[in-house]
Amino acid sequence: MRSFVAVVDAGRFQDAADDLSITQQAVSKRIATLERTLGVRLFTRTARGARLTVDGQAFLPHARDLLRVEERALASVRPGRRPLRVDVIGRRLAPASVLGGFHRARPEVELDVVTLFDAGAAVEALASGSIDASFRAVDRSRLPGDIGAVRVFDEPVQLLTGPGHPLADATAVTPADLAGHLIWMPGIVAGTEWAAYYETLAAAFGLTIEVTGPGFGTDPLLDTLAGSPSLATFVGELTRLVWPSEQGLRRIAVHDPTPVYPHSLIWRRGNPHAALGDLREHLGAVKQGTGTWTPEWATEAA
Amino acid sequence: MRSFVAVVDAGRFQDAADDLSITQQAVSKRIATLERTLGVRLFTRTARGARLTVDGQAFLPHARDLLRVEERALASVRPGRRPLRVDVIGRRLAPASVLGGFHRARPEVELDVVTLFDAGAAVEALASGSIDASFRAVDRSRLPGDIGAVRVFDEPVQLLTGPGHPLADATAVTPADLAGHLIWMPGIVAGTEWAAYYETLAAAFGLTIEVTGPGFGTDPLLDTLAGSPSLATFVGELTRLVWPSEQGLRRIAVHDPTPVYPHSLIWRRGNPHAALGDLREHLGAVKQGTGTWTPEWATEAA
DNA sequence: TAGCGGCCACAACGTTTCGTTGTGCGGCCC
């Protein structure tokens, strides 16, 4: 493939061979193999070099694309001057959306998105340099001194129920209203910062949160939820659900106070990656709302 | 690379090996080679399979991209059900722009753009099936019966001069005004349909068109034009010039009548490619303007 | 805690692929 593009650019097999530091015969053999694989002739051989056939012309931009993508793939893991690598809590959750907004605003900034286990793993990864930034809810007082943090987004928590749930038709509920109901959150992983968030939330308002084993993915969770008259769960306002439309799930706002999930951007101080400043600048800091609730351990991350 | 994605999807080397119809050891060796090439570890090996590292997560979307691009590259030359392949007279000229408009309107239609020598080559390529459609100025009466043609775009011809040319400050000129001036069009290739167009144009209005040898590309042409007090050339209204801004070139409209270049879409009747109908539908037929001039041989292509 | 099973890595070997050298064939151009 690289030989093909080299021949197109050079116009002659011999010149392409020089560019590739191999012999003309090797280039000839490579092109012949490629043509045999594709089943079409890519060049017309003339006495003055090689010219593209129609098939070759059609193939060329795709070949260039391939080399470009390969270059990007290599760059994504190249130590030093690689794309900005950002950890998000989940690809369908608010941080991913926020990062998408940054990408739309600054499309020239190369990004790679990864998902780590929890905030602790994110801090380790930041310290070791394997990622450049992370969106997590953190207890700022417990962060190492070389890790910076800015609370960038407070996401209201909503109640998610099926159509048969007693609260399904409410326009809004208060945390106190939920005291008698079962909040079902399978797939929650003990020890993670989001588990801690929901535990704190439950304790603060006397809620009952049930965690039945590891989750089997969100789809069966939502299916079960849609068919249950008693189960409800919490979900972030910006969480994108891929519900097959007719599941009839209801998102119900929570007020007085509104629990908000405190997403912070965290990074290692001294990380010289230029795009890191762009990201922080784009995000700014959240304006702390009134009438909201968030765990005390998170409020220090101003 | 394909093995890497297979392992990610399967979660275990052995399962990936089954998918690829090779042995587990071969997969292991491929991954090890890839990791050595990239200089990073892509998987953490556990007793229950292989999980992506952070680097692996960052690398994965690029790897998928690569496979996707490869698939498109293969499709571009696959006989039968390949992308719609359209010939344009030049990548910076009106037909390419029109095709770009179609692509924006129907981004789901896969397109490959090629450039053939002239209308004759395009007709041959249509007949042989190596292309699906072409934008050319054609003499409809001379087309084979199985080649369809619709005049889809009349492009006004403009005069292009440098700032020192006597007509540089004119807002518009008539063809008759040009009789005393030299029209310089290097790079015009005898025997092509666009050479025929300009020859007919010159003959119709008594113009002097000079063709000095093969062109050396458009950039030196425009440089020469910008610095000359006597040279002018014709250019299509939609031709995109990449002039380095400060060349000071002037585009001057031509009126009474306005010569228009009659772009037609031509295709082989009976070509079953579904996208061909989409393209024809998108283009429609040109509404013949008044006060314009075009060669008689082109007017039959109604 | 010892045994077992699942999973991946290492080693050795045969086959295939790749690149090289040497040579042949067919157009242009003078």
Added chain:
DNA sequence: GGGCCGCACAACGAAACGTTGTGGCCGCTA
């Protein structure tokens, strides 16, 4: 028509690849 330029074919050695066979590590279980 001879010379030259440019690509293809042939033969050979080297490197890469995939296979079989085996070993080590981890987690689960009795």
